[in-house]
Amino acid sequence: MTNNTILQAHIDQFDQLWKTAAEFQESVLRENRGMIFTATFEVFLTEDLRISAGASVGSDGELLDVNVYFYEYDGRDEEARVVADLPVELNSGLWRAMEIWLEAMRNPPESDSAMR
Known part of the structure; x- marks a missing residue:
């Protein structure tokens, strides 16, 4: 699996959440593994x-x-x-x-x- 394939899988994961999750914001917050600004x-x-x-x-x-x-x-x-x-x-x-x-x-x- 190439790096681009791995990265695209993460993009696709959130596209799927956007399409299917009734509570998109809560779903996104659960997926967070850490943040830095x-x-x-x-x-x-x-x-x-x-x-x-x-x-x-x-x-x-x-x-x-x-x-x-x-x-x-x-x-x-x-x-x-x-x-x-x-x-x-x-x-x-x-x-x-x-x-x-x-x-x-x-x-x-x-x-x-x-x-x-």
Whole structure:
């Protein structure tokens, strides 16, 4: 059985629940084996968009991890691919900068709001 077949079986399981379960929400909650919430954001650190910092954010709003990425662009299309990445230490200035940028996205200064 291939990985895609296994994944498709899980999709099909919930499609079947959707079609047959009188109480779909309760059925779905019973099928849960554990949950984790994360969101991500990325900040470009260079004008040419080749270097960026990306972070995962937990449900409590705290940064879970920060990485810095180096992108390479294929000349045939605009699709970039990561060719190198490096984890950022918790006590790093870049980690703190990501916290500040996240806060700024959540609560933009009044002057930024007025320009929108």
